[in-house]
Amino acid sequence: MRQKLFSSYDLKGLHLSNRVVMAPMCQYSVKAKDGKPNEWHYVHYLSRAIGGTGLIIMEMTDVDPDGRITDFDLGLWSDEQIPAFARIIDGVHSHNGKIGVQIAHAGRKAEDAAIPVAPSAIPFPGSTYKMPRALTTEEVRNVVQQFAEAARRAVEAGVDTIELHGAHGYLIHQFQSPLTNQRDDIYGQDFARFGVEVIQAVKKAMPADMPLLFRISAVEYADGGYDIDHAIELSKAYHAAGVDAFHVSSGGEGPAGERKPGNYPGYQVPFAREIRAAVNVPVIAVGMLEDPALAESVIGSEDADFVAIARGLLRDPYWATHAAIALRNEPDRIPVQYKRAY
Template sequence: MAPMCQYSVTAKDGKPNDWHYVHYLSRAIGGTGLIIMEMTDVDPDGRITDFDLGLWSDEHIPAFSRIIEGVHANGAKIGIQIAHAGRKAEDAVEPVAPSAIKFPGSKYKTPRALLTNEVIDIIQLFGDATRRAVQAGVDMIELHGAHGYLIHQFQSSLTNQRQDAYGQDLAKFGEEVIKAVKKEMPANMPLVFRISAVEYSDGGYDIEHAIKLCKAYQSAGVDAFHVSSGGEGLAGERKPGNYPGYQVPFAREIRESLRVPVIAVGMLEEPTLAESVIGNEDADLVAIARGMLRDPYWATNAAIAMKSEHTHVPKQYERAYR
């Protein structure tokens, strides 16, 4: 299950509540193999909105632990996507970013460019949030380096026009976040990095730049890449796809270039299409987003549709499938 923000108005303190508990456990009951919890932020002003989750305090740990324990009890694995929204923090009084470049749209403010020492402080916040996620019991960590959020902002020349070391090397911020996070993770715990393989704004980076970033991030400690695209601003001459599987070629190219496991995502909820992505070795895992919002039992129903030998049906529901 791909991470998807819930924007729950009852979560203004950043702590997951009963909505999130039911939301995630129902997908575990529904047969999902790995659930990646929604974008969870390292700082209150690093959230997209004030209704997003956070792990900026040890006080948040018990609420996450409750969900993680429940998911484990129902046979699924679970991780958390750790992030900072940067200039896309809609409700922050003063958003921060690599450079003072506003995200397009009237609801966004012009961000303040981070000082070098503040960049270092934010890197540590990623490590601190990861430590709390590990204490809460996660099986994996995902870093959000896609869709125009802070790590993505540092790795793109469209949004990073700094003159210090973090501007001269567009991979440096991401590499240092990865290293800070890995220090807080058990040696056998996977670290996944979600990356936008291409940007659609005119002058944005292409797959070649993404592959260079991925190689640097792999050397820094990333175990797998979750391959998406876009999010940096307005589309230019190149437009994002709007058809099933449009991002799969990006996943395949990164997989072949790095010989590293990848997760494909993007309109893959048709079971035969999802199966073909794995069968054709385009990717090692398939992430389902909106399809699992619509159907908590997507995984079970897909397995039945594909006549899988590994169908997961809870005993309490078996009679409905006879």
């Protein structure tokens, strides 16, 4: 019997052979100070395509040099960076894989920026973080355009999809949170406005049939942080602006207070289920889902439409193939060179 995890799915014009997503994970490669992916990234991503992953999402890729978490993160702030991304994307496609890129700005969590920027001059807790400078209203509009330009470059590089990073305490998340957005201009009066403008600008740079993904923190764990109800209202606004699927995570805005994040397999799945039901939109569930039976149950129970595997795919580039074997399903794409091993 064909398993749900390895059933195909069409998201707008993107056809995926299975529901396994490689979550974006920064590699912090010391040879990437110019923002360009290098040989490490080439081997890293192509290995997961050969391993049968349905959709690979490249790591957080920043729209500005000072928008990186560290100087070893990737970027798409210059046309000179396009060829290095295109080489990887073409390689993944040559192995019948699908690949997107996560576009972002770290905001106040930019550790190596001389002076980070943020919605408000509120530093992220911790000794490694600097006091950020609040963006002016005009500068906010300029950042929106930076996202659009990065999306254009991603499309030119040949991506199959784009994901916007609105989770884990980075810039879009900072604007959508009352904890970090204490502005008195239009971007403070509506917590969804910055995200909506980014989505609308990015959509204009994308082909009409290319899906736009959005990673969202469903809840915050710091005392006074927002809850799932706020995330649902944000998601409704973002979906109306053009988001086609949500990648549902949580936290990242600061140290946990009274409410603590789970530390067990599937602890974030209920968040994905709630957003899926409330917004009527496809979702990606993530968070310690690397047990194949659990991943299968998430899809089979219709809690989510996709499962994102993070550390499990760091440990095992062939996680998807091995999961298919574990579920007694014949993998669609065992490379002919490896078939005798199965």
